[in-house]
Amino acid sequence: MKRIFRYIYLFIMGMTVSSCNYLDIVPDNVGTLEYAFRNRNEAENYLFGCYSTMQRLSDVIYNPGFTTSAEVVYPMLETQFFNASGFNLIRGTQNSSSPVLSQWGNMYRAIRRCNIMLENIDQPIDLREAEKRRWIAETKFLKAYYHYYLIRMYGPIILIDENNPVDVDIELTKRKRATLDESFAYVVSLMDEAIPDLPPIIENRAQEFGRITKFIAMAVKAEMLVWAASPLFNGNPDYIGYQDKDGRELFPAAYDPQKWRLAADACKEAIEECEAQGLRLYDILPVNGIRNVSDELKEVLILQNILTQRWEENPELIWSLNHGFDYQGYTIPKLTTNAVGMSNSYPSNWAVPFITTELFYTRNGVPINEDVSWDYANRFSVEIGNEANQHYLKQGYETVKAHFDRERRFYAALGFDGGIWFGNGQADEETAYHVQARGLPAIAGPKSLNATNITGYWPKKLTNYLSVMDVNFSAEAFRIPMMRLAGLYLLYAEALNEAESSPTEEVYEYIDRVRHRAGLEGVREAWSTYARNPQKVTNKEGLRQIIRQERRIELAFEGQSGWDLRRWKELQSVLGSPLRGWNVSGETTADYYRPVPVIIPLFSVRDYLWPLNNYDVVVNEHLTQNPYW
Structure with a gap:
């Protein structure tokens, strides 16, 4: 074009x-x-x-x-x-x-x-x-x-x-x-x-x-106002007293709840303009390279394709840019014998740590540590792939309980040991590949191969199902969105929840629009039925946590979470502990499925803002270095 x-x-x-x-x-x-x-x-x-x-x-x-x-x-x-x-x-x-x-x-x-x-x-x-x-x-x-x-x-x-x-x-x-x-x-x-x-x-x-169109600009304006209202910039005590060289306070000292009202109003106006121009949540089943596929797997493919569908054909995409995603060679495991030989050029080593994989809900639409029917304490024990999970996990294959009975977005977003990986040149579910990430010899022919990274999880959401790594590597191009409608819905839910003294029907409505597309019950129904703390969804503070987790799940791997965690002042807690994965060098199943630290992150209060270059501060005597630098 x-x-x-x-x-x-x-x-x-x-x-x-x-x-x-x-x-x-x-x-x-x-x-x-x-x-x-x-x-x-x-x-x-x-x-x-x-x-x-x-x-x-x-x-x-x-x-x-x-x-x-x-x-x-x-x-x-x-x-x-x-x-x-x-x-x-x-x-x-x-x-x-x-x-x-x-x-x-x-x-x-x-x-x-x-x-x-x-x-x-x-x-x-x-x-x-x-x-x-x-x-x-x-x-x-x-x-x-x-x-x-x-x-x-x-x-x-x-x-x-x-x-x-x-x-x-x-x-x-x-x-x-x-x-x-x-x-x-x-x-x-x-x-x-x-x-x-x-x-x-x-x-x-x-x-x-x-x-740029009018609805793009309105959506970006809404995001700007959400940032102005968020904890990092709205009365953040870490920045109180920070002045320039003339003694002016550069950060607001007091929290202003009215900023959330302005943000909520801008989000609603942007949503109305987007919908007036025909934007809607993506629900289109892709047809290329698909023949015999179950309804369950079709729903997973719809969720996976939200990100990898061309902008011109995606009714949910508010805004994207022209630069394509060029890194699919780092996100797809080696699924064939031929692909193993391409490891030097396409190492497949972008890895997802537990702190991200454990965000995704159970099939009941609540966090794994809150679902009364899900065995959180024994999630690292080994189980055999069964018929009930056959559309997501290889039947008869040993994997951990953490991979069973999760929401569809878990299976759309992640590749892991024993997980079904549809695509890569296979058009039928019956012949679909599965990932063998454990350090074992091939045990079931060319579709079960040693293929691993430092955590044992791949960001499958960043791979177009039509991309193929085999004799050659052919990547079906797509662009990472700057903003899509589901993200705007959740921004509105967040801003409205903060602007009101208690949750309103409209807050629940916009959360549920996103959840229903993922095949989940409404947030109130799910928490009242399955959560250990059913009251969490009824109050402003509890719903704040739910909205934030919903946003991190829905927008995973889209370049949004790092910004969100900054404005919420939560990045320090995410990076405050070792990032863990499986013991990928383990030679037995029991040894592989042993959580180990893979990276020890270092992050402090000063890292929420970038430092100015020391040279700029010296050349311009009016500049003061950012706090804590």
Whole structure:
């Protein structure tokens, strides 16, 4: 399909030059501005350049929401295959001399580019007024999003409403950080300016699919307001007294419950706009490469395909970016003899620790440690795959009780020893592969092979079922969503629960929309019937925990949980204990199914925010280093 972003690479390569400071006095492309805006076509190319920084944000190895969530861990400190520095952050590698995954300079260069676009948008004489308004709105969205990305990482930031004039005194380029409340107010105001002039949908999908629409902007605005209301930034006692060099308090000292009301209202407005434009929860059974499959497995495939379906064909996807997910070779176990020989090129070693696998509910829709009918205490004991679980587990194969009687999202999201792995070139359930992760010789022909990683769990949700690793490796492309409707529903449930004194019917409704698609009973019915603490679902505090777990389950491996855990101030608890997996080097079944630590994470209060580069703090005397750094 023809896309707008086909121009970006060549354009940016032509317009970008090296720069020593993210707030240069002279724009790095000032010599080409007259040419860049001489007509509509050249100005459109410049607009695509404004989009380019955002496009690169969808590469998950550079997304802290993915790499620091402890959903997926990587075994090596160094790798020849890709940049693993983001994964290593949970090992305590962050520093202020060269901050890992820093976006400070990158985002300010992108913001400067957006300001140049806004300053010169009147120059092309052949640009129609309606189109100009739309381009201005798109640029304001991008400018707001780049500022917002910085807020999530750094807290209070420098706001660049206008670029510095060419002849400005150098001292005036050393700008101060705004307060956190001022920072959020600025990005929300830009979104409010942008939203009215954005198109409700993309009419010309062949030429423009991927550009910002009104419902995308409304959903992102809602997320911004949720962040402003969340514990990290709403009266966080860890940041009380943090001042700039003029003595201004940069973080709000007191909790403001009204911020949750603003967030809830914005979420509801965004939901209404999304649904008005035809968005709905994905419930489409994929048909390619599927012949004889049970109804149970079909439901699992629907849940797995929510993430791997093409954006153009996914009615739930609010927003995605152009960069595809390029790492399926790390997420799929070796299921055939031929695949084993590809281990050097495709090591299949992205692993999922227990702290993530144990999030998923039982088949009754409650946590495994709360279900009165599920044997939590003996979950590590070995059991034989039975007929009742035949659509999820290999019959007659030894695996642990923890793999039995779990919700469908568990089987859609995870590959594990004894688990059915549909796809990889097999179209019938009867011939579907299963994973043999234990260190044993093949015992049932080419479909039971030694294939392991450091925990014994793979993020199956990140593998398209049509991808095949056998004689060759062919990956069916997909994109990680930036936001989808189920996530927006749960944001609304969270914000509304916090805004009200006690849970309302609407809170339960939006949680249940997501649960019902996963084949689960409503949250109240499930807790009242199966939970050890049935009252948990009836009060605000208990429901808060339920919503957070629901969100982590539903959005697992989508680059959301790491951000959510930060804004909830829960990442420190997740990374406060050793991350565990199975003893994958064990030679017997009993030895394999022994929990062992695989990574000792290091995370403290200071790691919730990124450090500024020491160089920037020295060069700009108005900057104060972030708390605890």
